[in-house]
Amino acid sequence: MLNLNQVKVVLVEPSHPGNIGATARAMKNMGLSNLALVSPKRYPNVEATALASGADDVLQAALVCDSVDEALQDCSYIYATTARHRKLGWPSCDVRTAATEICSRELDSSKKIAILFGCERVGLDNDTLTRAQTHIYIPTNPVYSSLNLSQAVQLMTYELKMAHDGLNPVLPVEAREAPLASYDIVEGFYQHLESMLTHIYFLDPKQPKMLMGRLRRLFNRAELCETEVHILRGICKAVLSKTPKD
Template sequence: MIEDYRLDPKLAKIRIVLVETSHPGNIGGIARAMKNMGLSQLVLVNPKEYPSQVASARASSAADVLNDAKVVSSLEEALQGVQLAFGASARLRKVSWPQLDVRQTAELALQTVGQDEDAEVALVFGREDSGLSNAELDLCNYLSHIPSNPTYSSLNISAAVQVFAYECLMATEIKSVHSSGYRHQLATSDQLEGFYDHLFQALQDVEFLDPSKNARFMRRMRRLFNRAQLDVKEIDILRGVLSATQRKVGVSNKDSD
């Protein structure tokens, strides 16, 4: 479980705009993808079928995002009040639009809404079969794309939204997103040096290491553990093992703490 988890309020300023989505299941899947990543604004431009039981079933526990979706009749209406609009497309068009990849898009989106408390941005996605038209891209500031296999670049629309939403979440500065949960704080240099000193002494205590004959041994140990990028909890575990080993052979480890 992630402790003290909170979402960056800037995520609430990002609109996901879907243009003429034909399958209601995709709308539900997109609502779920949005809630997974902390996005909440969903705008539907002339959806073929909405509301829909299929959409509700696919949304799972993201019914709030789905039920709060705004339905409009034109892309112009969907983009009202938006400072920047990013048109998502797998096709890099012959006409030269300013282009960003998905990571650059997320970074610019978060930067934009962070600079102005009233600013909002939109990520615009087109039809499942044909995407956005050139006229619709004309309403966007940037063409945004997901780098992929050039011989098979088309993604399901809900998968594409998931990738963009994920990059938006990762572009936030909320520490709980980046360093809590499954990832822990990396050990400091002082903590690592304490561990290496403890390891050096413990290996002598159990008569594994003869310093006079193993001058390169600790250098190899440093290389091994430095590659592992030990975190604070892992250092504590390893030093606990060393202390238990020292106690087993009747050696106090108080000088190694």
Template sequence: MNLTETDTSLFQRLRFVLVETSHPGNIGAAARAIKTMGFGRLILVNPRFDDALSHPEAIAFASGALDVLESAQIVGSVEQAVSGCNFVAAVSARLREFSPPILDPRAFASRIAAPEEGEVALLFGSERYGLPNQIVMNCQVLINIPANPVYSSLNLAQAVQLLAYESRMAADVKQGGNSHIGFHGQLASTEQVEGMYAHLEQALVAIDFLDPDNPKKLMPRIKRLLSRTELETEEVNILRGISKKILDRLKK
């Protein structure tokens, strides 16, 4: 079965987010990369150039993908770019001590192929600095592309192309009849999960389990722990309910 960008599947749910991109040519090349794989949702977070979408280099490198370039969004924060997403993944060659679970591109694509996974965002950092630790830590997974350890540097558009390809292949398999076995609830959105973490942190402070003046790395560890579970909306509600009960009991 041939899939196109008009299918109501992963092709509609997956957004490619470029964070603080420095070179307009890479933006155009990224637009071309995702269109060749049937995708079309491109979001830019604070690109270096104000005319990033109309810059001559961006147009030249888009080479036939001007529709993707013209429909791309420019936003002022990563939070805006991933608003409404149920699953957010950071792409980075650099591993972090407190990163979320690490997946390779194929494992990531397989994981998000099912429609019940909801809205998905792929974050790519700037060409020079990559993604800040705080952004990576707030993602559900970190995608690390296996490459030559001696020279693992990939051009931004090349990384986008690779992830778009693997996502297309996973979508092809899903359309070919693979079924999802067992109950799977609706994944919680990024906003729901972040709200839950804030609520949980309040409760932990209230019972003196977390010292706000010396928090160490408790919350990053909890985030890493829970990010492995693919939190569903009902599960987030349960954890918020527990936090609320703790806070209510302490008020009595």
């Protein structure tokens, strides 16, 4: 069973230092300790420290990064929280279902599961959203749905604790070869794939439409293992070496 310290809460471009502190406290209240901050607007900051209250240890251990990619390096599964319905349908579930799924993952102890939270005003952008296998939404009042950031973290971590403390059905063994490819390996493949598709003029960088998003969704759904990523990269490489340069 997953250890709650293997869940990494990732705040992407948080604006208010108070929310960072309140997030640290909310996490510790539920037994989580792994926090990453991607390009926080103001941090470190006295307000963050004040709101963290007795959870300064979580705050001090927080990883501060320049990019989402950096924050996700050691993560095998990526979840993204979102309030809005997106044009491109994506696998999604409510926070309770997600917590149960996360807690029943079998994961190497060196690996983590990331949960992304967007900035206070606009949430996560589409580019970041397509990095996730699954989107998580919190059921709210349809006419007033915008939760405070630290409240969203509180609900997510509460559901994780509840799931961890009691509801742990083990998911069926997946039809794949172990081990599951980590985020950076899969992301590297997507970069290769995009270059290759551009090279053969299948993808027009000026009019990308949703092509990469659709392909990411397809492959994320399949939960690629390392061998498979290796094969797929090999195909991209072979195509590039066989097609003439302009």
